[in-house]
Amino acid sequence: GLFVWHLKNTGIRQIPCQFVHLCRVANDRLITFQYFNFLKRMYVTQYNKDLSQRAKPKSDSVASPFRELQQLDQEKKVIHKIRPISPVHQPLSETSSRNELREIKSAAETEDSGPPVRAESKEDRQWKEMKLRLDDLPGILARLSKIKLTALVVSTASAGFAMAPVPFDLTCFLLASLGTGLASCAANSINQFFEVPFDSNMNRTKNRPLVRGQISPLLAVCFAASCGVPGIALLTLGVNPLTGALGAFNIFLYTCCYTPMKRMSIANTWVGAVVGAIPPVMGWTAATGSLDAGALLLGGILYSWQFPHFNALSWGLREDYSRGGYCMMSVTHPGLCRRVALRHCLALIGLSTVAPVLDITTWTFPVISLPINLYISYLGFRFYRDADRSSSRKLFFCSLWHLPMLLLVMFTCKKSLLEKEDKGDLLGGNHGRAMEITLP
Amino acid sequence: MAATRALRAGGGGCCCCHRRLLSSSSAGGSPTAERGERRESAGLGFSPPAHSRNDWIGPPDKHSNLRPVIFYVPPKESPLERRLREARQEAQACDQHFWARHNCAFRQEKEEFIYSRLKAKGLEMRDETGQKATLNAEEMADFYKDFLSKNFRKHMQYNRDWYKRNFTITFLMGQVALARALRWLRWKKKNVGN
Numbered sequence: 326g327l328f329v330w331h332l333k334n335t336g337i338r339q340i341p342c343q344f345v346h347l348c349r350v351a352n353d354r355l356i357t358f359q360y361f362n363f364l365k366r367m368y369v370t371q372y373n374k375d376l377s378q379r380a381k382p383k384s385d386s387v388a389s390p391f392r393e394l395q396q397l398d399q400e401k402k403v404i405h406k407i408r409p410i411s412p413v414h415q416p417l418s419e420t421s422s423r424n425e426l427r428e429i430k431s432a433a434e435t436e437d438s439g440p441p442v443r444a445e446s447k448e449d450r451q452w453k454e455m456k457l458r459l460d461d462l463p464g465i466l467a468r469l470s471k472i473k474l475t476a477l478v479v480s481t482a483s484a485g486f487a488m489a490p491v492p493f494d495l496t497c498f499l500l501a502s503l504g505t506g507l508a509s510c511a512a513n514s515i516n517q518f519f520e521v522p523f524d525s526n527m528n529r530t531k532n533r534p535l536v537r538g539q540i541s542p543l544l545a546v547c548f549a550a551s552c553g554v555p556g557i558a559l560l561t562l563g564v565n566p567l568t569g570a571l572g573a574f575n576i577f578l579y580t581c582c583y584t585p586m587k588r589m590s591i592a593n594t595w596v597g598a599v600v601g602a603i604p605p606v607m608g609w610t611a612a613t614g615s616l617d618a619g620a621l622l623l624g625g626i627l628y629s630w631q632f633p634h635f636n637a638l639s640w641g642l643r644e645d646y647s648r649g650g651y652c653m654m655s656v657t658h659p660g661l662c663r664r665v666a667l668r669h670c671l672a673l674i675g676l677s678t679v680a681p682v683l684d685i686t687t688w689t690f691p692v693i694s695l696p697i698n699l700y701i702s703y704l705g706f707r708f709y710r711d712a713d714r715s716s717s718r719k720l721f722f723c724s725l726w727h728l729p730m731l732l733l734v735m736f737t738c739k740k741s742l743l744e745k746e747d748k749g750d751l752l753g754g755n756h757g758r759a760m761e762i763t764l765p
Numbered sequence: 766m767a768a769t770r771a772l773r774a775g776g777g778g779c780c781c782c783h784r785r786l787l788s789s790s791s792a793g794g795s796p797t798a799e800r801g802e803r804r805e806s807a808g809l810g811f812s813p814p815a816h817s818r819n820d821w822i823g824p825p826d827k828h829s830n831l832r833p834v835i836f837y838v839p840p841k842e843s844p845l846e847r848r849l850r851e852a853r854q855e856a857q858a859c860d861q862h863f864w865a866r867h868n869c870a871f872r873q874e875k876e877e878f879i880y881s882r883l884k885a886k887g888l889e890m891r892d893e894t895g896q897k898a899t900l901n902a903e904e905m906a907d908f909y910k911d912f913l914s915k916n917f918r919k920h921m922q923y924n925r926d927w928y929k930r931n932f933t934i935t936f937l938m939g940q941v942a943l944a945r946a947l948r949w950l951r952w953k954k955k956n957v958g959n
Contacts, residue, residue, distance in 0.1 A: 452824070453821065453822050454813070454821055518935075519928070519931070525831050526830045537822070537832065538820075538822035538834065543942060585924070589924075643909050644909060646909070646913070647908075647912050647913045648912070650923075656909050712903065
């Protein structure tokens with residue numbers, strides 16, 4: 326215990342000197358603050374009789390595309406063996422092999438000012454062994470499958486299921502959600518597998534597992550297959566073939582159409598919007614077994630929502646897109662980018678009005694949803710007119726709460742089956758009668 | 766002439782890129798490394814510990830933003846494993862070369878663009894306080910659009926090559942994993958037999 330404490334202390338005591346020195350050299354980089362933050366999170370653990378220093382992983386923040394600071398490449402997890410002889414203490418007294426001398430020489434030649442030995446050990450610490458550790462695996466796979474995005478996709482599918490005008494079936498709901506989630510994990514993993522060098526070059530994506538070498542491409546593909554195959558099988562056999570087919574089609578659309586198209590043509594945004602629109606349709610077909618107008622309307626709402634969401638997001642990423650070779654409207658056709666965003670904000674108002682016409686919701690829905698739809702349209706208009714960072718940010722952040730709120734309001738205004746039976750509605754009536762016949 | 770001199774002095778342009786590109790293009794460990802010998806890669810300044818039997822991945826390169834990998838050469842490397850390692854080394858070198866050049870070109874053209882725009886506005890590269898003058902995002906948008914369209918064909922070519930290399934390497938990894946699994950099973954059977 327004491328030994329450990331002493332080492333830890335000496336370790337930390339030296340480091341501030343190095344980093345303070347580096348700060349004088351660096352320009353405009355908040356190195357001190359971030360490195361000291363990083364140090365605070367280090368603690369020593371004893372695991373299997375090995376003393377290892379382990380940094381507490383930073384919680385994955387929601388991808389903030391508008392971060393002004395240059396993100397430093399801090400490793401989120403650092404596992405070192407505390408060596409009995411610290412290289413910093415004895416730089417020259419070690420019996421130098423040819424390699425050591427060469428290293429010191431080359432380090433001395435580098436532009437990094439400061440004693441070469443200090444730079445070398447800091448650089449050395451950034452080298453990681455490419456060995457997969459089992460306790461890191463869940464975190465790595467979560468990031469590989471973009472778990473937060475997957476959760477959002479599953480919730481839109483659940484919304485589609487919930488809005489379907491049929492009695493709620495819990496088993497079917499759970500199977501559909503699980504199947505959709507697995508399909509989404511598979512699609513996201515393949516997407517990351519295809520984009521490693523491009524992700525490395527963009528600030529938003531440079532900490533992904535494949536970029537950082539935390540997992541091999543082979544393992545990523547195996548993981549995708551082991552999610553995708555059971556997911557689609559679950560949807561096809563456990564729910565219905567239509568939902569399974571939609572799931573498989575969506576994986577194909579996302580990985581084989583959208584991902585390569587991102588680098589070829591701006592039409593990728595429209596394809597991506599379809600990819601986002603399919604999950605609620607899947608939820609609906611899972612519940613009803615058929616693709617009717619209600620499914621298409623829900624899909625349409627999600628489709629239209631994608632544009633203000635993505636176009637506003639992409640406005641702040643133009644430099645990265647340009648350098649990375651991504652063909653996005655915000656770079657090549659900025660006017661179109663803003664026009665389309667505004668157009669689809671207004672379309673949301675229209676689609677909300679169509680919902681009661683198709684008997685999915687009552688007429689209270691367009692009335693209650695009007696304020697939030699008008700607000701996002703207003704922000705869309707501001708983005709169209711001002712075309713600056715602040716208006717794009719406002720629109721993006723609005724889209725994040727607009728969608729869940731819209732879906733929630735839609736659900737609360739859902740036309741109940743009883744109402745439909747009273748009104749002698751064919752669909753609701755048939756279901757009611759059918760149910761009476763089949764139940765023992 | 767004066768313009769480029771000013772750029773070099775002011776922006777620290779990309780004169781460093783040429784030196785770096787030459788030294789870092791051979792990253793990844795020499796293909797002729799003796800098996801079992803302590804690994805080292807030219808210009809990377811790091812050697813993995815001798816007892817380690819895994820590849821090591823480093824911090825992102827300053828120019829290409831790609832992370833260099835030092836590959837482990839096992840003492841009894843099979844021909845298949847050698848093919849895989851060499852394919853990965855070659856891919857790494859190609860990617861490093863492409864992105865380092867591309868990013869350097871981007872930085873240089875961006876500097877030139879800023880310089881020309883500032884000149885047109887009658888401003889200097891650095892203002893009174895010595896801070897580097899910049900253009901806002903809307904002014905830079907013209908440059909981003911231009912740069913993207915200029916490099917479109919280059920990206921198309923790179924995309925094709927990248928997809929091909931990625932699939933080949935992953936397929937080879939699969940073959941190597943399968944071969945290793947079969948070898949292990951055979952060894953297990955032999956041991957159980959004994």
